[in-house]
Amino acid sequence: YLYYTDFGPRPMIGRVDGDCSNHSIIVKTSLSSPVHIALDQTRRVLYWTDVRLRRIGSYNIQTKTVAMVLSGIQLGYPFGIYYKDDTLFWTDWVTKCVHSSSVMSLNQTEKLICRSKRTDIPADVTSTHPVSIKSTLGGYILICWKLDVMLVGFA
Helix, strand or coil: CEEEEECCCCCEEEEECCCCCCCEEEECCCCCCEEEEEEECCCCEEEEEECCCCEEEEEECCCCEEEEEEEHHHCCCEEEEEEECCEEEEEECCCCEEEEEECCCCCCCEEEEECCCCCCCEEEEEEECCCCCCEEECCEEEEEECCEEEEEEEC
16 A cells, blocks of 8 residues: 555545555544654554644554554654654654654653754654665765664755
């Protein structure tokens, strides 16, 4: 499936088959402005950031249940989100940091990268090819972590 968000007048998270057929809305409640999504393929859980409600939500694909994973004082303005090895990573436009938390203990969060410049706002976080360096390339920061690279784009 291809999963996507729509934060228009009727916010929702939907999915379509690989050939763009069989469109279905899978989440349409407890949403305001879902922006980015991440998928845990093993547990079959979809995570998203909601910038207006300032929280991270989840949808269990098997049980079709929606849950709020993180909200309140733990989140400023969550934007980009990425899932890897039982860990959620997200960018926050208030703290100007990339945060992480184990999905097993979401009440314990960690700041990984923070920027002090007013104009450096982490927009998205994803993973790319393994390398063994840490460097800054233009508006991106590459961090070698567990033989994988995290790519953080700054707006």
